[in-house]
Amino acid sequence: MSELPTLEVRNLQTHFFTKAGVVKAVDDVSFSVGKGKILGLVGESGSGKTVTGFSILGLVDEPGRVVGGEILYRGENLVGASDERMRQLRGNNVAMIFQDPMMTLNPVLRIDTQMIEAIKAHHKVTDDEARQRARDALGQVGIPSPDERLKSYPHQFSGGMRQRVAIAIALLNKPDLIVADEPTTALDVTIQGQILYEVQKLCAETGTAMIWITHDLSVVAGLADEVAVMYAGRVVEFGEVDDVLDAPMHPYTAGLIGSVPSRNARGKRLEQIPGMTPSLLNLPAGCAFSARCGHATPTCEQAPVLSGAAGGRQIRCHHPLVAEAV
Numbered sequence: 563m564s565e566l567p568t569l570e571v572r573n574l575q576t577h578f579f580t581k582a583g584v585v586k587a588v589d590d591v592s593f594s595v596g597k598g599k600i601l602g603l604v605g606e607s608g609s610g611k612t613v614t615g616f617s618i619l620g621l622v623d624e625p626g627r628v629v630g631g632e633i634l635y636r637g638e639n640l641v642g643a644s645d646e647r648m649r650q651l652r653g654n655n656v657a658m659i660f661q662d663p664m665m666t667l668n669p670v671l672r673i674d675t676q677m678i679e680a681i682k683a684h685h686k687v688t689d690d691e692a693r694q695r696a697r698d699a700l701g702q703v704g705i706p707s708p709d710e711r712l713k714s715y716p717h718q719f720s721g722g723m724r725q726r727v728a729i730a731i732a733l734l735n736k737p738d739l740i741v742a743d744e745p746t747t748a749l750d751v752t753i754q755g756q757i758l759y760e761v762q763k764l765c766a767e768t769g770t771a772m773i774w775i776t777h778d779l780s781v782v783a784g785l786a787d788e789v790a791v792m793y794a795g796r797v798v799e800f801g802e803v804d805d806v807l808d809a810p811m812h813p814y815t816a817g818l819i820g821s822v823p824s825r826n827a828r829g830k831r832l833e834q835i836p837g838m839t840p841s842l843l844n845l846p847a848g849c850a851f852s853a854r855c856g857h858a859t860p861t862c863e864q865a866p867v868l869s870g871a872a873g874g875r876q877i878r879c880h881h882p883l884v885a886e887a888v
Contacts (some may be wrong), residue, residue, distance in 0.1 A: 566637045567594040568739050568771035569618065574629035576610075585842045587613040587626065589795040592868070595739070595771040595788075596859075600762070602786035602803060603775045604818070608839050610795040611775045612661075615741040618773070619658050620648040633740065654684035657737040659745040663728035668717040673727060674712035680734055699730040704756045722749045726727035729757060736768050743775045758785050767875045780820055784806055791815045794850035795839055797868060811871060811882040813855045849880065857881045 570706060588610045595601045601607040612654060617634055620640060633640040635656065637868075640648070649712040652658075660666055668676055677696035678689060678798040688797060691758045693712070700708035716724055732740055742761075745752040751825055762785060769862050781846040782789055783865055789806050791799040791814065810816040817835035846853060852862040861880045868878045 565597065566634075567596045567771075568636060568702075570594040571618070571631070572634065573631040574614065574617060574628065574633065576622055576626060576628050578626040580625055580843075583843045585623075586845065587842060588617060590631075590868075591792070591795070592798050592830040593790050593797065593800060595773060597738075597769040598765050598788045599788065600765055600772045600774055602782035602789040603773055603792060604777065604779065604789055606839060606844075608794075608842070609792040610842075611792055612743050612793070615658065615743050615773060615775050618741055618874055619652060619656060619741075620645075641699055643884075645647050646806060653680055653737075653791050653884070655737055656739045657732040657735070657739070659729050659732045659740065659742040661744045661747060663721070663724040664716065666728040666731055667724060669716050671715070671812065672712070673714055673716070677712070677731060677734060680731055680764075684735055685853050694731075695734060700727070700732050702733060702760055703727075703730045703754060704760075704873055705730070722753060725749060725788035726753070726757070733764060736764075737770060740770060740772045741775070746776070746781070747778075752780075761785070779807065779819060781829075791818070792847060793836070795842060796878060797876070798851070798878045799876065800868075805873055805875060811875060811877045813857050813880050813881075813883060814851050816883060817854075857883075 570591050571586065574588055577829060578585040578587055582632055591614055593601060603614065604644060605611050611620065617628050620643065622628065628641050631641065651878060674696060677699070678692040681687060681692040688856045697708045699713060705711050705723065705726055719727065725745060730743055746757055746811050749757065758781065761772065764770055778780060781816040786803045788801065789803045790797045791806070791812065793814050799815045801804060801809065806815060810819055820833040821835060823832060835854055839855070840850055848865050852858040857882065866878045866880050871882065872879050
């Protein structure tokens, strides 16, 4: 019998009920992440990536709510789980690294107080054992003099250092699943590289599964095993990271890759995807990308479904590109 994936999301729908109408922030999203694997969740701002992450951890606030689908953590459906059950899981079995570290850190408590509390909330250990684990976690993310830094308050750290502390807190209890929402955006390239290395090592050694939410394809290329590309609340392409980035089949994926500056010849104008992401309040009938797509035909007025393609790829498009390397 094959092992259950650490996380399986099936047909997830998360909508926001506003005075202006219903915003379908996440609409029929499905993917799975196996033990020790890293999934890159990619797309431009407003594509639904972060709301997908918040939905998994039960952190969607009113007026938003999960209205359909399943979120299976080791086979247990978390949709509709009690607040008590979600508190047991969060920080211990499932952790989130937020884009803003101050969503993790309490500004009026010392770092050691916060980290020791995070450990002792889920494990029966002494203060000394918890302090040692906290110290090791700070060292793991490259914070110098961890003993002294444990005694500091969040305001005594730079923005990049605060983010590293937040990442260390997420790693503290070696969770089965980490959802990371663009956690290295504010960090310089050398520290980013160090943290990506530590994250890969953690997943390989402990079997932690990870969802890395980002708009940075270069990070996904070096970090993830698989990638799901989101557009207007839906996954439009899914597959092994090398396959998708080397030979994209959805025009939107090809446009994202083409707009990376390093892929453009020197002196040549930067490629870009024309137009703007449509409002999730008023999505067009059919394919949401059709108004920006050079391959659109009248067929695209019908909504495409996510269907299988060669090599385990999944694609939501009536006119997939021939899988040639770009």
